[in-house]
Amino acid sequence: MIILGIETSCDETATAVVKDGREVLSNVVASQIILHRKTGGVVPEVAAREHSVKIVPVINEALKKAKAKLAQIDAIAVTKGPGLQTSLLVGTNAAQTLALVLKKPLIPVNHIEGHMYANWLKADARLRQAQPDRMPDFPIAVLTASGGHNELILWKDHGRYQFLGSTLDDAAGEAFDKVARLLGLSYPGGPAIEQMAKKGRHEKYLLPIPLLKPWNPKNGKPLNFNFSFSGIKTAVLYFLRDFHKNFPGEKITKQTKADLAASFQYSVCEVLSEKLVLAAKKYRVKEIHLAGGVSANDYLLKLVQEKIEALGLRGIPLRYPPLSLCTDNAAMIAIAGYHQFKKHPERYRRWKPVIPSPNLPIKNW
Ligand code: KG4
Ligand code: ZN
Numbered sequence: 001m002i003i004l005g006i007e008t009s010c011d012e013t014a015t016a017v018v019k020d021g022r023e024v025l026s027n028v029v030a031s032q033i034i035l036h037r038k039t040g041g042v043v044p045e046v047a048a049r050e051h052s053v054k055i056v057p058v059i060n061e062a063l064k065k066a067k068a069k070l071a072q073i074d075a076i077a078v079t080k081g082p083g084l085q086t087s088l089l090v091g092t093n094a095a096q097t098l099a100l101v102l103k104k105p106l107i108p109v110n111h112i113e114g115h116m117y118a119n120w121l122k123a124d125a126r127l128r129q130a131q132p133d134r135m136p137d138f139p140i141a142v143l144t145a146s147g148g149h150n151e152l153i154l155w156k157d158h159g160r161y162q163f164l165g166s167t168l169d170d171a172a173g174e175a176f177d178k179v180a181r182l183l184g185l186s187y188p189g190g191p192a193i194e195q196m197a198k199k200g201r202h203e204k205y206l207l208p209i210p211l212l213k214p215w216n217p218k219n220g221k222p223l224n225f226n227f228s229f230s231g232i233k234t235a236v237l238y239f240l241r242d243f244h245k246n247f248p249g250e251k252i253t254k255q256t257k258a259d260l261a262a263s264f265q266y267s268v269c270e271v272l273s274e275k276l277v278l279a280a281k282k283y284r285v286k287e288i289h290l291a292g293g294v295s296a297n298d299y300l301l302k303l304v305q306e307k308i309e310a311l312g313l314r315g316i317p318l319r320y321p322p323l324s325l326c327t328d329n330a331a332m333i334a335i336a337g338y339h340q341f342k343k344h345p346e347r348y349r350r351w352k353p354v355i356p357s358p359n360l361p362i363k364n365w
Contacts, residue, residue, distance in 0.1 A: 001074045001341075004062065004098070005334030006055075008091030008110045009083025010148070011035075012044045013054040014079060017066035017073070018332035021338030022122040026065035026326060027331045030054040037187050041177065048086035055094045062330070073104060075348070077337025080108035081360030082148065088356030096354055105348035107337035110362055111328075112151065115144050115252035115291040117336040118329075126323055136287050141280040145272060146292035147173035149189070151180070151362075152225045152275055154283050158339045159365035164279050165225030168211075172268050174292045175229035179236050179264050183257050193261045200262030207235050209267045212274060225275050228252075232267055236260065265299055273303035277356050281311050288318045296326035340365060 003021075007014040015032040032050050063070060078095035081088060092108075099106035119136060140155040141164075150167035171177070173190055179191025185196065210228045239260065243252055250256075272294070280288045288308065293318050294300060301320060308318060325332055341348055344365070 001338065002072055003066060003107075003334040003337050003341075004059070004073045005295065005330035005332075005337065006059070006076065006078045006091045006095045007110075007111070007328055007330040007333045008051045008055065008087050009079045009081070009267055010052075010087060010328060011047045012328040013051045013058050013090075014328060014330035014331065015062035016334050017062050017068050017330055018121075018334035018338065021120065021342070024121055024331045025068065026062045027329055028058045028062045028065065029329055030058050033188065040181055040187055041109050042084070042121070044084045044086050047084060048090060049121050051087055051090035052082060055090055059094065059098075065245075066145075068195045070098075073102065075105040075337065075341055076102075077107040077109050077334050077340075078354060079111045079114065079333055081111065083111055083356070085356055085358045088358070092354045092356050095349075100351055101268040103351075104339060105345075106351060106354060108354045109333045109336045109340070109342055110360055111333075112144050112149050112292075112362055114145075114332040114336045115146065115157065116142055116153075116289070117339065118291055118325040118332040119289045120335050120339075121325070128320065136317075138286045139283060140287045140289050141276060141283060141285045142289040142291060143272060143276040143295075143305050144292040144318055145172040145290075147171060147177060147292035148274060149292070150227055150229075152227075152279055154285070154360075155289075158343055161362060161364060164283075165227065165275065165363075167227040167229060169228050169230035170233065172227070172229055172272060173292070175233050175264075175268060176294065178233045182233075182236055182240060183261060184204050185309070186212060188293075190293060190297060194299065195301065197262040197265045198258075200258030200260070201324035202262040202266035204259035205239065205263045206269045207232055207239070207263050209271050211351070212271050225279055227271060227275070229268060232258055232264065236264055251358075258308075267295075269297065269300040269303050273307050277303060277307040277311055277313065280308075280316060281313060285316065288313075288316055289320070290320040291326075293327045295320050297325055
């Protein structure tokens with residue numbers, strides 16, 4: 001089954017052609033990063049206008065790269081939400097029109113579930129790790145960490161979720177982006193902080209590690225698997241504001257910023273990795289997955305791997321997407337759409353409109 005995926009939830013106009021939910025025949029992303037660097041973040045109207053310019057060319061490019069004709073497409077999967085309303089509209093309108101004209105099933109996909117399905121593609125030599133060439137096994141503990149969402153989920157089967165925790169305020173990626181601005185780094189902040197932190201020592205400055213302890217030390221009972229990242233952003237702001245008072249005679253140098261970046265990255269990745277691996281142990285999962293833009297961070301990966309060892313979970317496979325599928329892309333949307341269609345083909349037989357939903361929750365299906 002060949003699915004055309006379309007993703008326009010934020011600032012990437014993305015299309016992909018995926019075979020049988022496993023084999024990525026093409027994956028095209030028209031990035032708007034340079035455009036949004038000027039404003040230090042995404043301006044929704046600007047993003048939507050750019051999607052309108054790019055959507056048809058990137059659909060054509062994905063088909064061309066996959067050596068596929070429109071007539072060979074069996075279904076169209078499109079991001080319904082969460083995301084920016086005006087950005088989502090461009091992708092859903094293109095997908096609805098194609099499905100109507102071609103008389104093919106139209107599968108609306110939740111963007112966060114899309115990120116989770118980025119770990120379901122076929123093993124490939126270009127991956128960041130040697131992945132077993134078999135489908136993942138349920139139940140899975142999955143951490144999704146992006147610019148707009150941050151969830152810890154016990155994934156029991158296709159369309160069956162138990163929500164263990166989520167962020168109470170900012171998502172991890174959002175914190176990376178905001179702290180990068182404070183450090184004078186460009187958008188998007190995650191990769192910039194990761195690079196800068198390589199030259200720093202995280203022990204130099206201690207920042208708070210928010211909601212680190214998921215266990216009550218008195219009775220060993222679980223507290224929660226939630227996250228909170230807005231306080232640490234404020235801690236960085238105050239650190240810079242009060243620097244001269246706290247370190248009289250010292251200057252904020254490149255090294256100061258590198259140490260601060262390392263310290264911030266440590267705090268965020270420590271709590272993300274700790275809760276993910278504790279959840280994996282508690283719920284006796286068969287696999288541990290990382291998903292979303294922040295899963296591109298190698299330091300996060302290293303901490304998760306260390307904690308898997310430390311908690312004696314070495315036999316449990318850890319999967320994370322190749323770099324090209326960590327951040328927003330349409331291959332993950334096509335893969336998610338494939339599994340939805342396979343489980344409930346009857347739901348997609350008749351054309352129904354796909355209305356964008358900026359706060360679309362994840363639901364069982
Ligand atoms: O999944 P994504 O492309 O978009 C959303 O769904 O939000 O994630 C983008 C987020 C940004 O906040 C970006 O700073 C972060 O992922 N990110 C990273 C890294 N690469 C991207 N954060 C930390 N380390 C990275 N290497
Ligand atoms: Zn995303």
